[in-house]
Amino acid sequence: MTTTQDDADWVRFTDDTGLPEPQAPLLPQSPWRVLVIDDDDDVHRATVFALDGVLLFDRPIAFLHAHSAAQAREVLLREDDVALVLLDVVMETPHAGLELVAFIRQTARKAATRVVLRTGQPGYAPEHDTMVRYDINDYTTKSELTHHKLLATVAAAVRSYDQICTIDAHRDGLALIARGTSTLLETTGLLPFAHGVIAQLAALLHMRPDDLVCAVQEADASPPRVLVATGAYAVCAGQTLAQLGHAPWHRLLADALQGRVSHHSGHEVVLEFGPPGGMAMAVYARTPKPLRDVDHSLLDVLSSNLRVCARHMALLNKLHADAYTDSLLKVPNRLSFMEDISAVLHRGQRDMAIALLDIDDFAAVNDLMGHAYGDQVLLALTHRLGEHLGPEVVLARVSSNAFGLLGQRHQVAPGRVQALLQAPLLIHGKPHRVSVTLGMADLDSSSSSGEDWLKNVSIALKQAKRNSRGSFEYFSAHLANEARSRAQLLAALHAAFDADRLYLAFQPQVDLASGALVGLEALMRWRTEDGRLVAPDQFIPVAEQSGLIVSLGDWVLQTACVVMRRLLERGTAPQRMAVNVSVVQFQSAGFLERVTQALSVAGLQGRHLELEITESVAMLGSGVVKPLLGQLRAMGVSVAIDDFGTGYSSLSYLEQLPLDRIKIDRAFVRQLEHSGGLRIAAMIAELGHTLGVRVLAEGIEHEASWAALRHMGVHEGQGFLIGKPMAEPELLHWLAAPPALPLAN
Ligand code: C2E
Ligand code: MG
Ligand code: MG
Numbered sequence: 001m002t003t004t005q006d007d008a009d010w011v012r013f014t015d016d017t018g019l020p021e022p023q024a025p026l027l028p029q030s031p032w033r034v035l036v037i038d039d040d041d042d043v044h045r046a047t048v049f050a051l052d053g054v055l056l057f058d059r060p061i062a063f064l065h066a067h068s069a070a071q072a073r074e075v076l077l078r079e080d081d082v083a084l085v086l087l088d089v090v091m092e093t094p095h096a097g098l099e100l101v102a103f104i105r106q107t108a109r110k111a112a113t114r115v116v117l118r119t120g121q122p123g124y125a126p127e128h129d130t131m132v133r134y135d136i137n138d139y140t141t142k143s144e145l146t147h148h149k150l151l152a153t154v155a156a157a158v159r160s161y162d163q164i165c166t167i168d169a170h171r172d173g174l175a176l177i178a179r180g181t182s183t184l185l186e187t188t189g190l191l192p193f194a195h196g197v198i199a200q201l202a203a204l205l206h207m208r209p210d211d212l213v214c215a216v217q218e219a220d221a222s223p224p225r226v227l228v229a230t231g232a233y234a235v236c237a238g239q240t241l242a243q244l245g246h247a248p249w250h251r252l253l254a255d256a257l258q259g260r261v262s263h264h265s266g267h268e269v270v271l272e273f274g275p276p277g278g279m280a281m282a283v284y285a286r287t288p289k290p291l292r293d294v295d296h297s298l299l300d301v302l303s304s305n306l307r308v309c310a311r312h313m314a315l316l317n318k319l320h321a322d323a324y325t326d327s328l329l330k331v332p333n334r335l336s337f338m339e340d341i342s343a344v345l346h347r348g349q350r351d352m353a354i355a356l357l358d359i360d361d362f363a364a365v366n367d368l369m370g371h372a373y374g375d376q377v378l379l380a381l382t383h384r385l386g387e388h389l390g391p392e393v394v395l396a397r398v399s400s401n402a403f404g405l406l407g408q409r410h411q412v413a414p415g416r417v418q419a420l421l422q423a424p425l426l427i428h429g430k431p432h433r434v435s436v437t438l439g440m441a442d443l444d445s446s447s448s449s450g451e452d453w454l455k456n457v458s459i460a461l462k463q464a465k466r467n468s469r470g471s472f473e474y475f476s477a478h479l480a481n482e483a484r485s486r487a488q489l490l491a492a493l494h495a496a497f498d499a500d501r502l503y504l505a506f507q508p509q510v511d512l513a514s515g516a517l518v519g520l521e522a523l524m525r526w527r528t529e530d531g532r533l534v535a536p537d538q539f540i541p542v543a544e545q546s547g548l549i550v551s552l553g554d555w556v557l558q559t560a561c562v563v564m565r566r567l568l569e570r571g572t573a574p575q576r577m578a579v580n581v582s583v584v585q586f587q588s589a590g591f592l593e594r595v596t597q598a599l600s601v602a603g604l605q606g607r608h609l610e611l612e613i614t615e616s617v618a619m620l621g622s623g624v625v626k627p628l629l630g631q632l633r634a635m636g637v638s639v640a641i642d643d644f645g646t647g648y649s650s651l652s653y654l655e656q657l658p659l660d661r662i663k664i665d666r667a668f669v670r671q672l673e674h675s676g677g678l679r680i681a682a683m684i685a686e687l688g689h690t691l692g693v694r695v696l697a698e699g700i701e702h703e704a705s706w707a708a709l710r711h712m713g714v715h716e717g718q719g720f721l722i723g724k725p726m727a728e729p730e731l732l733h734w735l736a737a738p739p740a741l742p743l744a745n
Contacts, residue, residue: 031062032158037072038088050147056155069096076108083161089119101134112164114157118142166294173298176203184309188316194228197283205287217257217280224257249284256282262303271303275311326397329382337396337404338450345448355405355412356439356457360469362401380425388420414438414472437464438472459483490542502526505725509718512710515741521578522560523725544584553585561602572735578610583617606636615647633658659693666699672708685712703742
């Protein structure tokens, strides 16, 4: 390269003009460090003389000297940032110089340092491939190195060194940003994110993560505040910028947050990187060294990268919040509740308890008043509980109408919780009373999983509901065992149903005066694979709790209708076939349609079917029951109240229902020998007469009972004395040759 003084804009001599330097950098620029290696002192002197006072690209030159290869090795290992080595090829040995080049690249690991070889005699020029392999910039004879030629060579070398350093800084900076990005992308939560940003900025600026501040403004109206601050600024964490006075960095941060702009110059960096449309976030740092050009472009890359990460984090946080929060009530949801329980167990906190709070009859509130009203009830309840239980108790919504409470035992004690709901809630300014049933569990180390404890407390809640609404029950190992056997029984029942191991038995019902067969009651039977019969009293409640009773009941209804049809065709059928209907089945959607369908599939008229409902069905409420019974009656289907006298029917209410029959429970019939039993049976018979319905007595086992019932005016009867429940083949025999009945008295 040849350069004349005129086009050499890269070179200035400080003493050229003697004028003050208008463009002189305000900040002291570090010099280009040039290492001269030569065993000839004159060469050292001549080189320094030639380059003394020169500014290359605004930076002076500083010399390092080595007079032997050994000395050079020392210097190269010790010194950093060596821009150029001017190296004598021939020193102690003819190859000492070339060996040093290998040392520079491989041992001293100075890849960016430029190397210019110089030799006294021609003929020692290195091979071309050596020049390339060791990245040697130039080769000259010492005689060629005139003042200008030396300047041009040195200038080209430092420019090249500077470019390599810039590229390296870019590459390292970008690698750092890329690594930091993947870490930040995995971060959830504002605080860890802010810490991550500070660490990344510090690494990029080659400073320790001290004296950095990260601030946010979460919504336009909210005051900007310091999220994380390190080093001397650590005391500012959590404060609003307004509280921090008017120091220049407060202003810089406030401006960046407000204007959503980044700014970096000199020693100061403020990067704004809040996600578009989301909160504003900015980080401030004061660098020990002035920023280089490469720093500015890397900071630009960093800030746009941080913005992407912040957006990602905001989305993740929203997803997280959605996954852990109930959208209506804005309280933790089931998942969150389970994790909170696990965390309490993990921390080994003592005396903690959970409560599962179920709102009694909430489904009816929704049905009658509408879902919007139901939502208001939930909101008011959340408010009431949250307000009185305080922030120390976790209040979560764990299902549509159940809340979870987690706190110290005394804080979530059932008495305290129930007392909070003594006063009615206010819905649209009107009082609304709620009663709740509670499942309770004292947390201990028997399980460390929140999920298990939620199961346990649900078992307790179910038991409490079975006991009575508005009550509470504590979880115990005994309850867990019972629940486990119920679950096993249910699984076995499912399997038996699927494998057609259920069948029906039919029990005759007769007219007590004439002994004539008037009906049959279909009763479900389950014979297990090992031939054991499971009593309906055992499996029907389990089927009811699980809802399986709806399908079982449909099957009973269809099968009973088909059997009745067959009996009619044989000419041995009584007037009616009675089928038991559980409360769950009666309330299930489309019940009436399924009754109609069972009749039509079997080709049976409604008058051949009777449905036995319990008092609990009758008491569901006239709004539901009365129209349904009316429609059944319109189809000719008759309705009997089963097990009469064991429930809590309101007589005035019963009177309004279109009923055909009441069945005196067998418990009263069994006690006919005792005066109490007699009185009750007689009262029920009397009541039947008053209501104008037929009366049937269940469980007649003795002739004396038959006679007594008949004298009371009970119309019909059913019991082992007349006939046990029989499977279809046995029933056919029975019907063909009915046993003699005690009609004499
Ligand atoms: P339930 O409807 O009151 O049925 C009468 C029960 O009394 C039957 O018991 C029957 O075997 C029994 N029984 C009849 N006569 C006598 C007697 O003289 N002495 C004695 N000690 N018992 C007698 P089972 O079959 O064990 O049924 C028990 C209960 O299970 C039934 O009471 C009914 O509530 C329910 N159940 C049975 N089958 C069904 C069904 O298909 N659907 C529904 N929802 N419930 C059913
Ligand atoms: Mg019955
Ligand atoms: Mg009964």
